[in-house]
Amino acid sequence: MAKMINKRISRYVLTGLYLSIMSFSATAADDDKLKNMCMACHGDNGVNPYQSIPDLRGQSLIYLRNQMAAFKNGERQDITMSKVAQLLSYDDINRLTKYFSEQ
Template identity: 40%
Template sequence: MAAGDAEKGKAKSATCAACHGAKGISMIPMYPNLAGQKEQYLVLQLKAFRDGQRKNMQMGPMASSLSDDDIDNLAAYYAGLNPAG
């Protein structure tokens, strides 16, 4: 069972869509697809970007303002998407 609220995650995902695609499938090869990723993996990665444990010029600033609830909700949303589009 998802820890986050996928509907809230969907509402929060507009910024993510610029690089990772509206449905979590990136049209830009250098950005990973998020659709269908394991929820806990997404949580860990977003927290690592937010907390500075993982460095990335684009993701650091994007994740810096996310709360734990935001991260849980985004992870639930993307984990629930079909990776085939």
């Protein structure tokens, strides 16, 4: 039952994230929208209350960029992150990982 609920929640989150990403073109002025998209799951400043979602705070810039690149190119798989990373440009990834590594 918990798995079914988690899948359903993941679908809703993924749909919301997809719509958020597709609703704007990522420029420097849209950094807040990108950050808010990440914060929806990973929490404000990269800390969240969910055991199944990693905290981003305290992670190194290189580590975060490598993980996002792995999601983007398919080396790493996750129902939500794989699709989100594929929608982001490398510039978006660089800005987001810089922000969260500095928290």
